Amino acid sequence: MKPENRKFMTIGQIDATGVRGPHEKELEDISKAKFNLFIDIDSNKLESIVKEDLGGEVEHIGFSEDWTITIEMFPDVDIHMSYSYFGDEFGDDIEAEFKFYFSGNHVTWVPGEDSATFVDIVMDLIERKLKGEEPFEKKYDLKSDLMERVLLQRGTPFKFLQEKDRESLENFLGAKVRKTVNGWLIKREIFPQIFTEITWDKESGLDIKFYGENLAKNLGSYHVEFIGIFVLNHILRYITVNNLDEDLPDICYIMFSRLYTKEHGWDHRTR
Numbered sequence: 001m002k003p004e005n006r007k008f009m010t011i012g013q014i015d016a017t018g019v020r021g022p023h024e025k026e027l028e029d030i031s032k033a034k035f036n037l038f039i040d041i042d043s044n045k046l047e048s049i050v051k052e053d054l055g056g057e058v059e060h061i062g063f064s065e066d067w068t069i070t071i072e073m074f075p076d077v078d079i080h081m082s083y084s085y086f087g088d089e090f091g092d093d094i095e096a097e098f099k100f101y102f103s104g105n106h107v108t109w110v111p112g113e114d115s116a117t118f119v120d121i122v123m124d125l126i127e128r129k130l131k132g133e134e135p136f137e138k139k140y141d142l143k144s145d146l147m148e149r150v151l152l153q154r155g156t157p158f159k160f161l162q163e164k165d166r167e168s169l170e171n172f173l174g175a176k177v178r179k180t181v182n183g184w185l186i187k188r189e190i191f192p193q194i195f196t197e198i199t200w201d202k203e204s205g206l207d208i209k210f211y212g213e214n215l216a217k218n219l220g221s222y223h224v225e226f227i228g229i230f231v232l233n234h235i236l237r238y239i240t241v242n243n244l245d246e247d248l249p250d251i252c253y254i255m256f257s258r259l260y261t262k263e264h265g266w267d268h269r270t271r
Contacts, residue, residue, distance in 0.1 A: 008061065008080065008101040015112040016259035023112035027119060031098040034123050037130055038083055039096060043067075049129045053218055054122060055192045063099065069126075073118055074234055075174045076104035081119065106172075109237050111257040114230050121223045125191075128218075135220030140210050147208070147225050154232050155206035157252050158184060160243045172238050173231070188231055194219060196228045198235070208232070 015021045038046075043058075046067075050056045056071035065082040073079050080101040087095055100119055128134065143151075161169070163179055170177045175188035183201040190196055193214040199207045210224045219227075233255050240252040253266060261267070 006061070006078075006103045008063075008103050009107060011100060011102065011112045011115060014102060014108055014110075014115070014257045014259050016257070016262055021112065023116040026116045027098075027100045030120055030123055031100075032094065034127065035083070035094070035096040035098060037127055039085060041130075045130070049126055052192060053125065053129055053214065055189075061101065063101075065099070068101075069122075071122060072174070073110065073115070073230070074106065075172065076106040077110055078102065078104045078107065079115065079119060079122070081122070108257050108259045108263075110230075110234070111255070114233060117226055118230060121219075121226060124223065125218055134217055135223070137220040137222050138216055139221040140215065140224070142221070143208075144222070144225055147229070150229050150232065151206045151208065153251050154236060155200065156249050157236050157239045158200040158206065159202065160239050160246055160248070161200075165238075165242065168242075169235070169238055173234060175231075186231075186235065190224075190227050190231070191218065194224070196224070196231055198228075198232065206232075 011023045011027060012021060015023055046069075047058050050058050050069050050071075054069075054071055056069055058067050059070055061068045061070070061080055061082065063082055063084075065084045068080050068082040071079045071081075080103065082099045082101060083096065084099070085096040102115060161184060166177050166179060169175075169186075173186070173188060175186050178185045180199075180201070182203060183199065186198040188196050188198075189212075191214065194212040195210065197209050197211070201207075208228050210221075210228065215224065236252050236255045240248060240255065253261075256266075
């Protein structure tokens, strides 16, 4: 059920820079690159892709748009991609556009960098499904240098998780969380039949893997790694807000949007 009186925000509001930021430009570029794909699109085909491959829905959110794709990035973090067709009335060869909105009680926790990249991945997936193409890179058993660095950087905060956190972390993340003998196992369905499994062991550290029936059909290894990183980042957000009285590693405080850090009086740090 959709929340009543949803508050919609733009990425500029979440970035809270006071000037037009890079993520606003990034989303505008996505709109310009993709809008042609959706002119005269079969609505049934679009709804099928959104529901079956993304786990989202096509709806109207009240901005006089033709339709909006809504996808849950995390519980209480919703992404809205609103499409409007207006023909060539402005004479600039841009016949339609996407506007991107964000809603949910935790939406300001997530920085524009993560949200904009997530939108880019979603739009790429939709484009490939419309064209009947599969991902190019499928090196799911190999970790990129970026992922190796991420796992090293983000492992230490997991030691602050306690048994009492299991249920609340499950709800916060939309995942299955299990305490193991030496650590944690966290499994999340990121899109229908595409899973990430994160393990943390106090001796061997942090690890991640990806699998699922739809993985090779829908997400390349490059993009699925980014979504895995977003999941790790969100876990660190949970750890941070629930352990503010602890001496947390610096990595914990760079996981949040500029708006969130301003509201809480933190010095904003970037990655």
